[in-house]
Amino acid sequence: xxxxxxxxxxxxxxxxxxxxxxxxxxxxxxxxxxxxxxxxxxxxxxxxxxxxxxxxxxxxxxxxxxxxxxxxxxxxxxxxxxxxxxxxxxxxxxxxxxxxxxxxxxxxxxxxxxxxxxxxxxxxxxxxxxxxxxxxxxxxxxxxxxxxxxxxxxxxxxxxxxxxxxxxxxxxxxxxxxxxxxxxxxxxxxxxxxxxxxxxxxxxxxxxxxxxxxxxxxxxxxxxxxxxxxxxxxxxxxxxxxxxxxxxxxxxxxxxxxxxxxxxxxxxxxxxxxxxxxxxxxxxxxxxxxxxxxxxxxxxxxxxxxxxxxxxxxxxxxxxxxxxxxxxxxxxxxxxxxxxxxxxxxxxxxxxxxxxxxxxxxxxxxxxxxxxxxxxxxxxxxxxxxxxxxxxxxxxxxxxxxxxxxxxxxxxxxxxxxxxxxxxxxxxxxxxxxxxxxxxxxxxxxxxxxxxxxxxxxxxxxxxxxxxxxxxxxxxxxxxxxxxxx
Amino acid sequence: xxxxxxxxxxxxxxxxxxxxxxxxxxxxxxxxxxxxxxxxxxxxxxxxxxxxxxxxxxxxxxxxxxxxxxxxxxxxxxxxxxxxxxxxxxxxxxxxxxxxxxxxxxxxxxxxxxxxxxxxxxxxxxxxxxxxxxxxxxxxxxxxxxxxxxxxxxxxxxxxxxxxxxxxxxxxxxxxxxxxxxxxxxxxxxxxxxxxxxxxxxxxxxxxxxxxxxxxxxxxxxxxxxxxxxxxxxxxxxxxxxxxxxxxxxxxxxxxxxxxxxxxxxxxxxxxxxxxxxxxxxxxxxxxxxxxxxxxxxxxxxxxxxxxxxxxxxxxxxxxxxxxxxxxxxxxxxxxxxxxxxxxxxxxxxxxxxxxxxxxxxxxxxxxxxxxxxxxxxxxxxxxxxxxxxxxxxxxxxxxxxxxxxxxxxxxxxxxxxxxxxxxxxxxxxxxxxxxxxx
Numbered sequence: 001x002x003x004x005x006x007x008x009x010x011x012x013x014x015x016x017x018x019x020x021x022x023x024x025x026x027x028x029x030x031x032x033x034x035x036x037x038x039x040x041x042x043x044x045x046x047x048x049x050x051x052x053x054x055x056x057x058x059x060x061x062x063x064x065x066x067x068x069x070x071x072x073x074x075x076x077x078x079x080x081x082x083x084x085x086x087x088x089x090x091x092x093x094x095x096x097x098x099x100x101x102x103x104x105x106x107x108x109x110x111x112x113x114x115x116x117x118x119x120x121x122x123x124x125x126x127x128x129x130x131x132x133x134x135x136x137x138x139x140x141x142x143x144x145x146x147x148x149x150x151x152x153x154x155x156x157x158x159x160x161x162x163x164x165x166x167x168x169x170x171x172x173x174x175x176x177x178x179x180x181x182x183x184x185x186x187x188x189x190x191x192x193x194x195x196x197x198x199x200x201x202x203x204x205x206x207x208x209x210x211x212x213x214x215x216x217x218x219x220x221x222x223x224x225x226x227x228x229x230x231x232x233x234x235x236x237x238x239x240x241x242x243x244x245x246x247x248x249x250x251x252x253x254x255x256x257x258x259x260x261x262x263x264x265x266x267x268x269x270x271x272x273x274x275x276x277x278x279x280x281x282x283x284x285x286x287x288x289x290x291x292x293x294x295x296x297x298x299x300x301x302x303x304x305x306x307x308x309x310x311x312x313x314x315x316x317x318x319x320x321x322x323x324x325x326x327x328x329x330x331x332x333x334x335x336x337x338x339x340x341x342x343x344x345x346x347x348x349x350x351x352x353x354x355x356x357x358x359x360x361x362x363x364x365x366x367x368x369x370x371x372x373x374x375x376x377x378x379x380x381x382x383x384x385x386x387x388x389x390x391x392x393x394x395x396x397x398x399x400x401x402x403x404x405x406x407x408x409x410x411x412x413x414x415x416x417x418x419x420x421x422x423x424x425x426x427x428x429x430x431x432x433x434x435x436x437x438x439x440x441x442x443x444x445x446x447x448x449x450x451x452x453x454x455x456x457x458x459x460x461x462x463x464x465x466x467x468x469x470x471x472x473x474x475x476x477x478x479x480x481x482x483x484x485x486x
Numbered sequence: 487x488x489x490x491x492x493x494x495x496x497x498x499x500x501x502x503x504x505x506x507x508x509x510x511x512x513x514x515x516x517x518x519x520x521x522x523x524x525x526x527x528x529x530x531x532x533x534x535x536x537x538x539x540x541x542x543x544x545x546x547x548x549x550x551x552x553x554x555x556x557x558x559x560x561x562x563x564x565x566x567x568x569x570x571x572x573x574x575x576x577x578x579x580x581x582x583x584x585x586x587x588x589x590x591x592x593x594x595x596x597x598x599x600x601x602x603x604x605x606x607x608x609x610x611x612x613x614x615x616x617x618x619x620x621x622x623x624x625x626x627x628x629x630x631x632x633x634x635x636x637x638x639x640x641x642x643x644x645x646x647x648x649x650x651x652x653x654x655x656x657x658x659x660x661x662x663x664x665x666x667x668x669x670x671x672x673x674x675x676x677x678x679x680x681x682x683x684x685x686x687x688x689x690x691x692x693x694x695x696x697x698x699x700x701x702x703x704x705x706x707x708x709x710x711x712x713x714x715x716x717x718x719x720x721x722x723x724x725x726x727x728x729x730x731x732x733x734x735x736x737x738x739x740x741x742x743x744x745x746x747x748x749x750x751x752x753x754x755x756x757x758x759x760x761x762x763x764x765x766x767x768x769x770x771x772x773x774x775x776x777x778x779x780x781x782x783x784x785x786x787x788x789x790x791x792x793x794x795x796x797x798x799x800x801x802x803x804x805x806x807x808x809x810x811x812x813x814x815x816x817x818x819x820x821x822x823x824x825x826x827x828x829x830x831x832x833x834x835x836x837x838x839x840x841x842x843x844x845x846x847x848x849x850x851x852x853x854x855x856x857x858x859x860x861x862x863x864x865x866x867x868x869x870x871x872x873x874x875x876x877x878x879x880x881x882x883x884x885x886x887x888x889x890x891x892x893x894x895x896x897x898x899x900x901x902x903x904x905x906x907x908x909x910x911x912x913x914x915x916x917x918x919x920x921x922x923x924x925x
Contacts, residue, residue: 404812415816416856429862432871439878444702446889447662451680451710453892454666458675 041071043346048074052081054281058173058211061085061094066352068101074350075105090138091176092131099126138175145171162191169204173211182208195230199241202228206248210279215252222249243269247285251353254288259361263292267305271314280353286315288354290322294329295364299372302330334369335388341365370399371408374420382418393418495525496532500539503548519551526555537577542584550596553578557603571607572616578604579620582627590627594667597624598637598679605645614648621645622654635663637679643686652690659687659699664888681707681718688725692793697733701726708752709740715751721788723752727759728793731766732800758784762797769808771801771826802827802836803845810846815858818850830855 048067052060064082068075079102086095149164165188172181185204192198202225209218222245231237250265266289271282280288293306306312306326316323321344328337341362349355366389373388374380386396400420403409410423499522506515526533533552540549556574578600582590590597601624605617621642628636639658646655667675688703704726708719730737753760758781765777778785778794785794805825809816822833837857840846847860896902 401812405808412814412859413812413816414814415820421814426861428867432875435875436878439882443882443885444705446885447664447702448706448709450664450889450892451666451706453896454664454675455677455680455710457896458666458677 039070039349041346041349042073043071043350046071046074046347046350048077048081052085054283057089058091058176059279061089061091062211063352065098066355067350068105070355071350076102079105087130089176090134090141090171090174092134092138094176095131095134138171141171142168158191158193162188162193162197165191166201166204169208173208178208178212182212195228195234195237198228199225199231199237203241203244207279210248210251213255215255218248218252222252239270247280250285250288250292251280254292254353254357257357257360259292259357259364260296263289263296264305267293267309267312269315270311272311282315283318284351284353286312286319287322287348287351290316290319290326291348291354291358291361291365294326295361295368299330302326329365329369332372334373335390338366338369338390367399367403367408370403374409374411374422377420378422380420382413382420385420496529496536499525500536503540503545515547519548523551523555526552527559530556530559542581543586543589546585546589546593547596549581550593550600553581554596554600554603557600557607568611568613571604571611572613575604575608575616575620579623582620582624585627587627590624594628594637595676598641601638601641605641605648609648614645615651617645618642618649618651618654625658631665632661633664635666635675635680635683637667637676640679640683640686643683643690646690647686647693652694655687655690656694659690659703677711678716678718681711681716684710685718685722688722688729692725692729697729700729701733701738704729705740720752720755724756724759724788724790725793727756727763728790728797731762732793732796735800735804736767737763759790762794766797766801766804769801769805771798771805774798774801803840806836806840807846810848810859813859815856817854817856819855821857 048064052064055063061082064078064085068078068082071078079098083095083098083102086098145164145168149161149168152160152164165184169181169184169188172178172184182205185201185208188201188204189198192201202221206218206221206225209215209221225231225241225245231241246265246268250262250269253259253262253265266285269285269289289312290306293302297305306316307330316326321340325337325340328334328340345358345362348358354361370385370389373385382393382396382400386393389396391399397413397415400409400411400413404411404413410425411420412423413420502518503515506518526536533556536552537549540552542549553574556577582597601617601621605614605621608614608617621638625636625638625642628634628638642658643655646652666680684703684707688700688707691697691700691703704722707722708726711719727737761777761781762774765774768774775798778798785791802825806821809821809824818830818833818837821837822828822830825833827833827836834850837846837848837850841848841850847862849858849860850856851858
């Protein structure tokens with residue numbers, strides 16, 4: 001992720017000088033969270049090939065890079081796979097970056113520029129000729145597309161101009177120049193003649209925005225697409241685009257740590273109209289939506305929106321673990337649920353979109369489980385609870401303490417007998433105390449107001465030289481007598 | 487003393503002021519007095535004869551001016567300082583005793599200035615205590631009603647602080663103030679007396695550990711004068727932050743009179759204090775200590791070190807309080823470990839102090855080394871509470887009707903109406919603030 005971002009940053013910086021005047025919302029620099037922790041995952045078995053094959057295009061390469069960044073064990077394999085996919089595109093830049101990384105990964109081996117004995121290392125050789133030819137080829141294609149576009153423009157056929165811009169955009173994506181791609185795609189806006197054109201223009205920009213991780217941009221264009229005049233009225237648009245837009249929104253909300261909104265959006269997607277693997281697979285939606293819902297929904301929301309949601313069920317079937325976790329949670333079998341979740345944790349940590357949120361989501365799920373566990377009881381044995389949550393007692397006590405302090409559980413801990421007792425707050429006393437303190441606060445404010453009015457009265461009286469006098473307040477006071485507070 | 491040695495200029499002075507005092511117009515006399523101050527300074531040793539020649543009732547302004555000159559002028563070298571300044575204090579005291587209330591009220595502001603120099607001198611002589619009764623007497627004479635603020639209130643607070651004897655000020659501070667100076671429309675009350683009274687009052691309450699009153703006082707000092715700002719308000723804000731943390735654990739929002747101004751002007755200058763808030767709320771004593779060490783010099787410079795030390799102590803108390811909310815009982819060693827105290831003995835000390843002061847309810851079991859936290863005893867369950875509440879309610883109702891009446895009185899005041907319509911003069915609280923404040 002970090003390397004991806006630095007790559008994007010260099011891209012952005014390179015283009016910083018020239019921002020298209022058409023593009024009103026210039027991408028803000030680094031709007032994503034910088035505090036994202038750089039964790040490392042250790043995983044035993046992971047089928048990189050299958051994983052990679054479920055994605056296409058840049059998404060595949062970026063996901064592989066994310067894995068390479070976060071899992072030392074899979075680093076070399078992931079990079080190698082990524083390189084083999086980069087070769088099929090025209091992204092010479094990324095090719096060089098990946099090779100550099102791979103060499104760093106095998107630091108002990110001297111960079112072998114000549115490629116004399118590739119057999120020894122088993123590493124893919126850095127192919128300088130490929131880089132050169134690809135760069136030339138991409139320049140040529142760009143020139144041709146540009147020429148075509150000029151041609152269309154002189155004939156002023158709107159549809160062709162729009163296509164021309166989109167083709168250039170596609171080409172830029174293929175070359176990995178995402179900023180230029182955004183520009184070309186948004187230039188097509190003026191030549192859109194129908195609502196579907198507008199929506200597809202937005203979708204193009206959204207896709208690139210997701211690659212760039214520029215989430216505010218993504219949300220803007222989702223709103224633009226959804227407010228296209230015909231979008232709401234025509235059911236065919238609604239069915240064909242809404243799933244896609246909803247899950248993009250979900251992704252953007254997830255990145256902004258608004259898990260509940262993310263869950264709600266993911267849950268509105270429909271597998272029947274799913275056609276895009278550019279960014280994520282239906283499996284991803286099941287994971288993202290399922291976990292976010294588990295972490296933020298209450299019991300009835302979970303029942304109504306997830307378990308009884310027929311269209312989302314189809315997604316959940318793809319990820320049986322997540323489905324089981326949700327069902328076990330709902331059946332109050334927290335131990336099983338948490339075990340399942342812990343089992344899939346390493347794989348989830350390698351996901352580029354949800355990976356950095358996993359710890360937060362898991363701790364939310366855990367706290368929610370504890371709150372639900374205790375809510376029917378008046379007293380609970382901490383030892384049993386520790387067993388159920390698979391934690392040592394002292395840790396459980398600390399966790400409970402935090403929950404009590406945050407007001408999620410109304411209880412007190414008997415630390416000697418290890419029992420948790422529900423607390424029955426004395427509403428009467430609380431109300432009285434509240435009322436009294438309110439009264440006090442009220443009279444304090446009134447007092448201040450009275451003094452203020454007095455002050456105003458006296459300021460009114462002094463008609464001359466007021467400003468000078470006020471300027472002198474404080475200067476005449478010496479503060480040196482304030483020595484008592486020790 | 488060669489007081490009989492005639493100085494022609496002074497004789498002339500006495501004659502003129504007597505003549506001028508007989509005429510109805512005070513202005514001429516005031517002008518003359520201000521012109522003569524140089525002459526008076528020159529013949530500093532002979533001023534006693536002037537005082538003798540003047541009648542306190544008829545020439546009150548002149549007597550006070552001469553006393554003022556005596557108090558501010560350079561002390562004659564041949565008399566010891568203590569004797570000289572005590573003598574002046576006695577003279578001022580005699581003046582206060584003999585003069586009538588009405589005469590004194592007109593002279594409130596010059597009297598405050600004279601007394602200020604007197605206090606400074608006595609402070610230099612390390613006898614500030616002797617100023618307290620004199621100032622008290624003067625306040626009693628100046629006040630028509632107990633809820634009046636006089637120009638001398640702040641001096642009394644200052645005298646008490648200088649002499650490390652805070653009790654005499656408390657009876658005064660405990661009385662809420664509703665009126666500044668006199669009710670007469672022509673007399674203006676200088677805000678500096680007001681501000682310093684509330685600032686010093688807050689300091690006294692903070693020193694007496696009556697934190698809620700201290701917060702109220704600082705709050706008044708902070709908000710009442712907005713949108714004008716002064717150094718006193720900045721100092722008040724620093725202390726307000728510290729005392730609020732000690733007493734409440736957070737810093738409450740100030741009454742919404744001009745919040746934007748506080749954000750813009752006060753917060754940047756008080757960063758050292760605001761940084762304590764998050765450090766305190768995390769609840770880790772080491773973190774708090776780190777923050778405090780970082781700004782050590784600032785606290786030292788602002789003379790707030792004592793309060794900062796109190797913050798550290800308050801953190802331990804707050805942490806214990808937190809535990810009482812979450813635990814029914816626990817071993818003391820566990821408690822010490824949870825709140826990062828070095829040993830059990832210290833934890834026990836904290837606990838005992840808190841149980842004694844009624845902050846927490848609990849019992850320590852020495853034999854097993856445990857502490858058992860009890861629920862607070864039930865309150866609000868007998869008829870006396872009802873009465874108390876009713877009293878409180880009637881109190882508040884009458885209070886609010888007073889406020890409304892005052893408000894109406896201002897609204898229909900013709901000069902107010904004229905002022906607000908002719909110039910935007912610091913009366914509208916929000917918009918005009920930016921031009922008239924100064925830090």
